[in-house]
Amino acid sequence: MFALIDCNNFYASCERVFRPDLNGKPIVVLSNNDGCVIARSNEAKAIGIPMGAAAFEYEQMFIHNNVQVFSANFALYGDMSNRVMNLLAEYSPEMEIYSIDECFLKLSGFDYYNLQTYGEQMRNTVTKWTGIPISIGIAPTKALAKLANRIAKKFPSRTQSVYTIDTDEKRIKALKWLNIEDVWGIGRQHAKRLKTHGVHTAFDFTQLPDDWVAKHLAIVGLRLKHDLQGIPTLDLEEIQPKKNIATTRSFETNYTEFEQLQERITTFAASCAEKLRNQKSCCNSLMVFIHTNGHRKDLPQYSRNIVLQLPFPTNSTLELAGFATQALKRIFKQGYAYKKAGVIVQDFAPENTLQTKLFVSRNEKHLPLMQAMDKLNSAYGQQKVKLASQDLKRVWKMKQEKLSPRYTTKLSDIITINV
DNA sequence: TCTGGGGTCCTAGGACCC
């Protein structure tokens, strides 16, 4: 059996842990730059705030309904996620952290356990020790555990936020209840196509012939079908080193000058380099993109990306920043108002088994330099040591008007209690 | 004025090999 544990309205719940006065009140969390809604409490969902709503369009609505608005505080969410995951890891030796707020546990060898009770125990412990409410679905396959989780979330009082699919009867009933567009792995495009073929529920989907599914939804769809039929097809996945690493941002204002973009691109490249060193990889290619604001139909639009094959694999901040600047020079065009840019590194090789080239090679002095830099930054705070081409004067900022304290990761932000 | 960020996998088709 598999369990899928999912934190309810995770970012909104994290904010609420340290603000119990907000219990029962609508909360939304905004994306970077305070752009759009990326998380909502149940109360916020109930008053009709959609996912992805543009903050400026809903400003009046927020005020009218006394909605508490927060800027995204990823330092807080990441730390709270670790706490939840650490607790859950105690409940099974086999775990897959699926996203910041979700994990699968494999429950093999639990034949003599009452899994429903076990789940309720997990839920109680996590909620009591972290303040984060969770829902749990338990079933013979991953796709069914996802479905069971959805039921637990939808009917919290009837299920105690834990639902187990352990008979075929329950499985069929659950499948008939689930709309096709809500099936894990069925997105908008597939749902649309399936509906034109008369498939409206997960159950309808499981009744399709294998070859039809294989033809229209490929091998991924076929695996999903089997998993929903109760035949375990998807297993826990090991943590793999990433195959792409990206740092991309929208800007608070439009940038028109090369130097402004160059500073951003340098900083993004530095961030990618750091992430690469973290997983002990080097990259062989690097992509830089820039584009104007696609929502502004009144402005001239320009969008381009360029992929650079590097002469040698590297994870040096200095080298990647240099290559990224070269790439930017080749795509930058004067006369546009740029709103977004990013750096993506790809085509990785392990740090320790680098193939040397005959005529060009990386500068061996960079390695100890980067190690020293990473050490300093981890001891004295991020961005303590950076390149001169980065934002030394700290001009660049993100719009974050409603940022909450970093309660759990910054000493000066620790909550104070008035007795 | 203002609209996020970071990932994965699969497939078809082109270019190439013998």
Place this chain on the structure above:
DNA sequence: TCTGGGGTCCTAGGACCC
């Protein structure tokens, strides 16, 4: 009228997830 058979590798684009 009729023009082989069997591969690999790479990339762009499309689908999906949170």
